[in-house]
Amino acid sequence: MKMSTKGRYAVMAVIDIGEHSAGKPVSLADIAARQDISQEYLEQLFGKLRRAGIVTSSRGPGGGYVLSRPAEDITMADVIQAVDEELKVTRCSGDAVIGCVRGERCDAHDLWSSMGRQMMHFLESISLDDVVAKRNLALAASIKQAKDRHIRPLA
Numbered sequence: 001m002k003m004s005t006k007g008r009y010a011v012m013a014v015i016d017i018g019e020h021s022a023g024k025p026v027s028l029a030d031i032a033a034r035q036d037i038s039q040e041y042l043e044q045l046f047g048k049l050r051r052a053g054i055v056t057s058s059r060g061p062g063g064g065y066v067l068s069r070p071a072e073d074i075t076m077a078d079v080i081q082a083v084d085e086e087l088k089v090t091r092c093s094g095d096a097v098i099g100c101v102r103g104e105r106c107d108a109h110d111l112w113s114s115m116g117r118q119m120m121h122f123l124e125s126i127s128l129d130d131v132v133a134k135r136n137l138a139l140a141a142s143i144k145q146a147k148d149r150h151i152r153p154l155a
Contacts, residue, residue, distance in 0.1 A: 009035070009037050009041065010048075010049060010082065011080065013035060013046070014128060016034055017031070018131070019132055021067065023066065024064075024066070025057075025058045025062060025063050025065055026064045026065055028042045046065060048082050049065075049079070049082050050065075052078070052082030053068050054067070054074055054078060054079060054082055055068055067128070071127060072127045072130075075123060075125070075126060076123040077123040077124040080123060121145075125145055126140060126144075
C-alpha cells in the first residue's frame with residue numbers, strides 16, 4: 001500500500017485536534033510541535049481540510065482550527081480524500097491495465113485492487129471519534145458495517 005506523507009500527516013493532524021481541542025481552536029504551531037510536522041506543510045494540508053469541511057479556522061490571538069462537525073461524523077476516509085490522497089496498492093491507476101506489467105494486467109491485479117477497495121471501506125467505517133477514544137478499530141468497523149447492512153455485528 002502506498003500513501004504519501006500528505007495523507008498520513010493529515011490524519012495525524014486531525015487526530016491531534018480531536019485529542020487537544022476540547023472545543024477551542026488548536027494552533028498549527030502546537031500541532032506541528034506535537035506531531036513533528038513542518039508548520040508550512042500543515043498550512044497546505046489545512047487549506048484542503050478546510051475546503052472539504054473537516055475543519056474551521058479562526059484568526060487572531062487564541063486562533064487555530066477546530067473540527068467543523070462532530071468527530072463521530074468524520075471518517076478517516078474523509079480526511080485522506082480531503083487532501084486528494086489515493087490509497088494505491090497496484091502499480092497502475094485504479095482498475096486500468098496500462099502500466100501494470102508491460103502494458104498488461106498482472107496476475108495479482110484483481111487481488112491488489114480488491115484489497116485497496118477493502119482498505120477504503122475500512123477507513124470509511126472508522127470515525128475520528130473511534131480513533132481518539134482508542135476503540136478497537138476492527139470491532140468499530142465491524143459494528144459500523146453491520147449497522148449499515150442491518151445485520152448483527154461480530155463481537
